Amino acid sequence: MTDRLTIATWNINSVRLRMPIVEKFLEEVQPDVLCLQETKCPDANFPFAPLRKAGYEHIEINGQKGYHGVATVSRLPLANVEKREFCQMGDSRHVAVDVPFNGGAMRVHNFYVPAGGDEPNREINPKFGHKLDFFAEMKGWLQGAETAKPAVLVGDLNVAPYEHDVWSHKKLLKVVSHTPVEVDLFEDVRESGGWIDAMRRFTPMEEKIYTWWSYRAKDWSAADKGRRLDHVWVSKSLDDHIKGTRVLRDARGWEKPSDHAPVIAEFSI
Known part of the structure; x- marks a missing residue:
């Protein structure tokens, strides 16, 4: 049956270190497809066995040692695999299936956009320039023929675009991930491709949505200083098929957690 589909996205912050909570998530939520980011694992060392044991036999990875990395694991067959390089950096930040x-x-695009460092100025911080250039390349590619077909773009996009995607709009305006230059580029990528922000389609703009809480907070849940860095975009042809999204906040409190929580999107015909 291909009339229903559940896709989850999760920055796992080291897939080998956090395989126990990946297995817990797969058992409890049972998505059809799980897109992982920041796997921090070279392809040769990727932990295929526990995922296949859990019923996810179809796995496509794009990894590198110690940094970045994405993986798409599925209970359904995957075809037409593409791994695109951005900014001629050699980073493993994308896989499409x-x-x-x-x-x-x-079409499911799994992205891990560069975080951008600490200083929102490309003249003194090359990492920030890399992030802006990455979005520019995304814009140039992810429109036209790429979005005319049924397509989903998920992942850690490392921008919290709206006022209620962060715990304090005023205090984070000069903090990387919520600066106006990033937000403008982010929205330009999305709007140029006609992508729909699925999470905000179901949650009003005045309501807070967070997917990330810093490890630095003594009690992350009580402090609740979150940001929405993880996203689900859908092409217009899927507008009638996206039925809901949710953030599994509880996963941020699991044993040895990632600092991100999974986002789950449900589709049906």
Whole structure:
């Protein structure tokens, strides 16, 4: 059956270190597809066995030692695999696959956008310049033919674009991930491709949504100084098929957690 599909996205912050909570998530939520970011694992060392044991036999990875890395694991067959390099940096930050849906295929892009360092000034911080250039390349590619088909773009995009995507709009305006230059570029990528922000489609703009809470907080949940860095975008042809999204906040409190929580999106015909 390809009339229903659940896709989850999660920056796992080291897939080998956090495999126990990945297994817990797969057992409890049972998504059809899980897109992981920041796997921090070279392809040769990727932990295929526990994922296949959990029923996720179809796995596509783009990894490197100690940094970055993405993986898409699925209970359904994956086809037309693409791993795109951005900014000629050699970083492993993208993998795309086709997943069966509605008698055809849904294109699923899994992204890990550069964080951008601490200083929002490309003249003194090359990491910030890299982030801006990465978004510019995304914009140039992810429109036209790429978005005319049923497509989903998920991942840690490292921007919290709206006022209620951060715990304090005023205090974070000059903090990387919420600066106006990043937000403008982020929205330009999304709007140029006609992408729909699925999470905000179901949650009003005045309501807070967070997917990330810093490890630095003594009690992350009580402090609740979060940001929405993880996203689900859908092409216009899927607008009638996206049925809901949710953040599994509880996962941020699991044993040895990632600082991100999973986001789950549900589709049906």
